[in-house]
Amino acid sequence: MIEIDAVTKVYGTQTVVDAVSMTVPSGTIAVIVGTSGSGKTTLMRTINRLVEPTSGAVRIDGEDNRALPAYELRRRIGYAIQGHGLFPHRTVAQNIATVPGLLGWDQKRIANRVDELLDLFQLDPAAFRERMPHELSGGQQQRIGVARALAAEPNILLMDEPYGALDPIIRAKAQEDLLAIQARFGTTIVLVTHDMEEAIRLGHRIAVMDAGKLLQYSKPADIIAKPATPFVKELIGAPERPFRLLSLVRVADLAEPGEAAGAPLDAGLSARDAYAELLWSGREAAPVARDGAIVGRVRLQGLAKQAARPS
């Protein structure tokens, strides 16, 4: 658990983070969103002490994060940034091995961990281990950046606009991968983005910042349905609200008994994508399939109900 307790950061005369308090429960993803310059990165960096607060405190599992030397704290907290920050003159394996090496892991354990992470990110270890960063695509570099952040099995992972530079298809894949990794390892993740779509897709909770202040910190459904201020409402984009609600649920959650004609929709598809598919194919309903077997159907009407403002 990460507890940010009344954290303020002042640079000169500017209060960049203004008395922010929020708690990130263990094993959940908190996404910090807001306009440029609202203090998102500064706030996140107080967790691993790349920024020292002017006042307030950060506790990790109940312990003040100043109890450890900063370098030791940072080895325990994964950190992935936009542009991935890979060391250009080190191989993929050496990049991933950075923190395990600092922690004194033996060579065999490090080599096993490197291969395990490459496998996890669907990069063939034999083909990628010895490559240099410039021999990778942007999406591959990004995956290595996250693999490096996860190398020493941290309980906490901080991510600063990790997908900002990726094209929409690779970005969606990277987001799916992150959710799978988070579910597998139970990592507590804090992610900064300016993209509300990404926040809703990834966050168990969303923190909205403006001018250093935390305006709202709630579950995505509450941010959408009950924005705390006009600014939060604007950031969500009022016309997008029904579709954002749909993107929070999967077809599996809405499947009902019954039959329907045409190509089935996968149970893991978001309700938003299912809605688009039904509109596009001009159908009132579609079968729902899980692992190739039909498990029911989903109807346009049911999806529309899901998109309505919660009472």
Ligand SMILES: Nc1ncnc2c1ncn2[C@@H]1O[C@H](COP(=O)(O)OP(=O)(O)OP(=O)(O)O)[C@@H](O)[C@H]1O
């Ligand atoms: N080391 C520093 N010294 C002085 N001012 C700083 C420093 N770091 C950040 N700032 C200022 O603090 C404000 C918040 O910066 P921060 O990077 O936290 O915002 P952000 O919300 O992450 O923005 P972006 O989305 O553009 O990255 C900005 O006005 C920035 O210029």
